[in-house]
Amino acid sequence: MLSEFGPRRWMYGVLWLAGIYNLVWGLSVVAFPQATLAWIGLSAAGPPAIWQCLGMVIGVYGIGYLIAASDPFRHWPIVLVGLLGKILGPLGFAANLLSGALPASMGRMILLNDVIWWIPFGGILWGALRFHQGQKSIHAAAGSEDDPVRELTGTTGQSLYELSTERPLLVVFLRHTGCTFCREALADLQRERASIEETGTGIALVHLGDENFAATFFASYGLDDVPRYSDPTCRLYRQFGLELGRFRQLFGLSVLQRGLKAAFIERHGLGVVRGNPFQMPGAFVLRRGKIVGGYRHEAASDRPSYSELVRNELQTAEPLSVGCPVR
Numbered sequence: 001m002l003s004e005f006g007p008r009r010w011m012y013g014v015l016w017l018a019g020i021y022n023l024v025w026g027l028s029v030v031a032f033p034q035a036t037l038a039w040i041g042l043s044a045a046g047p048p049a050i051w052q053c054l055g056m057v058i059g060v061y062g063i064g065y066l067i068a069a070s071d072p073f074r075h076w077p078i079v080l081v082g083l084l085g086k087i088l089g090p091l092g093f094a095a096n097l098l099s100g101a102l103p104a105s106m107g108r109m110i111l112l113n114d115v116i117w118w119i120p121f122g123g124i125l126w127g128a129l130r131f132h133q134g135q136k137s138i139h140a141a142a143g144s145e146d147d148p149v150r151e152l153t154g155t156t157g158q159s160l161y162e163l164s165t166e167r168p169l170l171v172v173f174l175r176h177t178g179c180t181f182c183r184e185a186l187a188d189l190q191r192e193r194a195s196i197e198e199t200g201t202g203i204a205l206v207h208l209g210d211e212n213f214a215a216t217f218f219a220s221y222g223l224d225d226v227p228r229y230s231d232p233t234c235r236l237y238r239q240f241g242l243e244l245g246r247f248r249q250l251f252g253l254s255v256l257q258r259g260l261k262a263a264f265i266e267r268h269g270l271g272v273v274r275g276n277p278f279q280m281p282g283a284f285v286l287r288r289g290k291i292v293g294g295y296r297h298e299a300a301s302d303r304p305s306y307s308e309l310v311r312n313e314l315q316t317a318e319p320l321s322v323g324c325p326v327r
Helices: 009-031 033-039 049-068 076-099 104-113 115-136 160-166 180-198 211-219 235-239 247-251 253-265 306-313
Strands: 169-173 202-207 228-230 282-287 290-296
Touching: 009 033, 009 049, 009 115, 033 049, 049 076, 076 104, 076 115, 104 115, 160 169, 160 202, 160 282, 169 180, 169 306, 180 202, 180 253, 180 306, 211 228, 247 253, 282 306, 290 306
Parallel strands: 169 202, 202 228
Antiparallel strands: 169 282, 282 290
């Protein structure tokens, strides 16, 4: 359900706290300019009008955060503008600190006004992006009556169900074609194809992109004759239980390390995002419309052996209904 991707309770609290903090700090600067300047280690010669104007701006940001607190994901632009300000402010302070134009004591204000908000504001923006990507698909909206395994036809004009009644079928769900791990998976399939087909198993590919582009892309791996299913609304992904990835699954340290190796050392490269960059991949063996077994990625960088998967899972006696958890 989309509520799975909705704002967390802490996000409302963070924005309320940020709003109150900015209002209190902004009003303090306007009402007590000399005292607040002294606290950060600055002194004003004459009326500190510019400092008071800055206090008004800070207060206005507070009003914006309180508005955003009513619906953090809907009002994500306010959070984005706030985060940009909280990043640019410290950068400007660092430059002036190095030049001697500002005292180090001003760092207390930078820490409280800016730096401590980086992680929570970043978390809200990440959640909002993930939520809006989820809205573009029917991950949560489709009910159990949706049956794309039988309804969705691919490049051969047949459904996955129809193909799996002719022979066992390895169904590989890919991420967006710009992903280096997607390219690595296709290279693995190209290399292991003969071994897979020796077992009497066919291959089908499910992707998120436009079929016109996909035809050329998959041909570059010698897989242009493999049945393909364009699934930009993630109907098949949802039916097989493949969800949107979390931050650690997509951008964890180990994922980034393997991504750099795959992209540049193994030369799989990178490309433009075509589809949902949050979608997690997977691979399943389908027989007569039922899942025999398969592999759901715990991280985008996981690299299963497709030929071993087929050989192992074809020994399973009892097929599972589509949608049942598989590890």
